[in-house]
Amino acid sequence: MDTKDDTVFKALADSSRRQLLDRLYEKNGQTLRELCERMDMTRQAVTKHLRLLEAGNLVVTVWRGREKLHYLNPVPINEIADRWIAKYDRTHVQALDLLKKALEDNDNG
Amino acid sequence: MDKPNFVYVTYIQTTAEKLWKALITPEFQRQYWFDIAFETDWRVGSNFVALSTDGTRGISGKVLEFDPPHRMSYTFIPKQAPKGSEHDTGSRVVMQLETLGAQVKLTVTHDHFAPGSTLIDSISQGWPAVLSGLKSLLETGKALEISGPCASKK
Numbered sequence: 001m002d003t004k005d006d007t008v009f010k011a012l013a014d015s016s017r018r019q020l021l022d023r024l025y026e027k028n029g030q031t032l033r034e035l036c037e038r039m040d041m042t043r044q045a046v047t048k049h050l051r052l053l054e055a056g057n058l059v060v061t062v063w064r065g066r067e068k069l070h071y072l073n074p075v076p077i078n079e080i081a082d083r084w085i086a087k088y089d090r091t092h093v094q095a096l097d098l099l100k101k102a103l104e105d106n107d108n109g
Numbered sequence: 110m111d112k113p114n115f116v117y118v119t120y121i122q123t124t125a126e127k128l129w130k131a132l133i134t135p136e137f138q139r140q141y142w143f144d145i146a147f148e149t150d151w152r153v154g155s156n157f158v159a160l161s162t163d164g165t166r167g168i169s170g171k172v173l174e175f176d177p178p179h180r181m182s183y184t185f186i187p188k189q190a191p192k193g194s195e196h197d198t199g200s201r202v203v204m205q206l207e208t209l210g211a212q213v214k215l216t217v218t219h220d221h222f223a224p225g226s227t228l229i230d231s232i233s234q235g236w237p238a239v240l241s242g243l244k245s246l247l248e249t250g251k252a253l254e255i256s257g258p259c260a261s262k263k
Binding site for chain 2: 057060077
């Protein structure tokens with residue numbers, strides 16, 4: 001069974017889907033029609049990609065009257081960043097710190 | 110009908126009551142909200158001011174709705190109001206909680222920004238960090254767990 005992270009990584013693992021996220025970053029709250037206008041894809045393909053992005057909670061939708069608006073939801077990306085990147089980033093910083101100490105000790109010795 | 114500027118959603122493994130408590134209790138709030146907590150009685154119409162532990166004033170606003178543990182909304186006035194917006198009544202934040210099985214769907218909508226508001230950039234950086242910190246706090250007990258890769262087992 002897919003974990004939550006898997007759904008997010010899967011949703012991100014496609015350039016068309018990342019492009020859709022970029023479009024929403026530029027202008028949040030677009031309709032399907034607006035999103036299709038600037039994509040070199042069929043309406044069906046955009047719909048399919050949006051469904052996967054929604055499954056990964058990277059896009060959330062809100063109804064305004066009869067219009068369905070799509071919003072970029074970067075919260076899952078932030079969760080992954082906290083879980084994966086911050087962790088390794090710190091290791092990185094510590095490694096540099098140790099290196100710096102070692103070099104400074106050498107200078108003094 | 111106005112179109113929201115931002116809509117954020119996070120699913121948290123918790124109950125609506127616990128999540129609600131984390132949203133309004135200063136000791137919890139400080140752990141995921143950049144060390145600030147709202148000082149208020151949470152009555153509709155009451156003002157609030159967000160204070161950090163050293164007493165620094167952050168955002169402020171007015172409670173618009175308070176329906177535990179389902180929905181709350183408040184106006185959101187930045188610490189330093191952008192030039193020309195001194196009489197701005199502030200943008201609006203709405204928090205909606207919905208229980209879905211063993212988790213709660215938290216939807217945060219932020220709208221009613223003044224035209225050309227300079228707040229929008231910092232808002233779009235802030236909310237994802239606050240919400241993932243909140244999720245982490247409720248699910249693991251720590252707001253931002255950054256553990257070493259080889260943490261030894263006891």
